[in-house]
Amino acid sequence: MDRRDVDAAAWRPWIEHVCAQTAVDPALIDLPDLLQLTATVADGFTRPMAPVAAHLWGLARASDPQGTPSSQAQALAAAAIRAGA
C-alpha cells in the first residue's frame, strides 16, 4: 500500500478521539501533508525516522505557533535528505 493512500475519512474518528483525550486541536492534523513528510523521510533517509520526523513537526508547530508549517516540514525533509545522502 502506498502510504499516501490512507483513507483519511475512515481514520478521522480515531484522530478526533485521540486528540480529545490529549487536549490537542484536531484541526492541526492535515493527514496528506503529514504522510507526504513521512514518505519523504522514509524514501530519502530511513523508514524508522519517518514517525520521528512527524513527532518533531508536531513539537515545532506547537512550540512556535507563529512558524510556517510548510517551512518546518521543509526543514525536516532537508535534514532527512542530508542524513540519507
Added chain:
Amino acid sequence: MTVVTFDALVLAGGQGSRMGHVSKADLDINGERLLDIVLRATAGAATTVVIGAVDVPDGVLLAREEPAGTGPAAGLLAGLDAVESPAAWTLALACDLPDAPSAVERLFSAVDTAPTNADGLCLRDAGGELQHLAALYRTAALRRAFDVWGDPANRSVRGVMASLALLPVDPGDASVEDLDTPEQLARWVASHPAAPANRKTDDKQVWRAFVEDACDRLGLDAERVDEHAVLRLTRRVAHQGARPMAPVSAYILGLALGSNPDADPTEMIARLQEAIDSAPVPPED
C-alpha cells in the same frame, strides 16, 4: 540556518551518444536506475520536474524542450516553465550524476555562505570548471538569465548562465563526474559497490544526528526529544491495527508536548497510549 525552499529540474533529455545511444537516465547503477539516484538528491523540493522522455515516479512532473531535441538549455527553460508556483531557489541537475545526493548536499551546506548578491551556487568539477547542471540558482536570477539570452534552443547551458554571478562550490568528497562512456560507468560501479542494505541509516547514532540536525533547523531542544520513546509508541499503534496512524500518533505527541512544555513526557505518553487504546479502529475492507 536558512531554510531553503526550492524546485528541482532534472535534465534527462537526449541520448548518450558515447553510451551507444542508450537513455542515460535509465542506466542501472547497482540495481538502481541512475535517474532515481539523482531524484533522491531532489527530495524536499516543492516541485520536481524531469525534462525528457522517461518514466518518473508519482509526484514528479515531466516536461520536454520545444522543439524536442534542442538541447539542455532549452530543456532547462521548459522545466522552469513547468513549475506552477516557483520557489525561491531552483536546483538544476543533469541526470547522469551518480553521486548527485552527496554533491547536492554540498550545495545546500554552502547556501548560508553565499553572498546575498550571488545568483546561485555551482559545483566545480575536478578540473575546476563550473558544472552548471549541478547548481542551485536563485529562481529569479535563472529566469532573468533566460530573458537576457533569448531563444536557448541548441545553445549551451554555460552560455545562457554566463550573465550570472555564481558562487563556485568545492564538491569535497562528493563527485560531480558525469557518466559519458561505458568505461566511466563500469569504473563508477566498480568503485562504488552497493552498500549492504541500510547499514548506515539503521545506525542509532545516525538517527541521533538526524534528530539533532532537525532540531537545530527548527529551533527545538534535541535533549528533550526521545526518538526511542516515539518508536515504542508507534510500534504499539501499529500492533493495535492502526498502522496508518503511527506517524499521526507521533505527531500528536509532539503537539501535546510542544504546547505543554512543562508536562512530564512519560505521563504524556501514558495518557496518549490510553487514548490510542480506546480509539475506534475502522473495519478492514
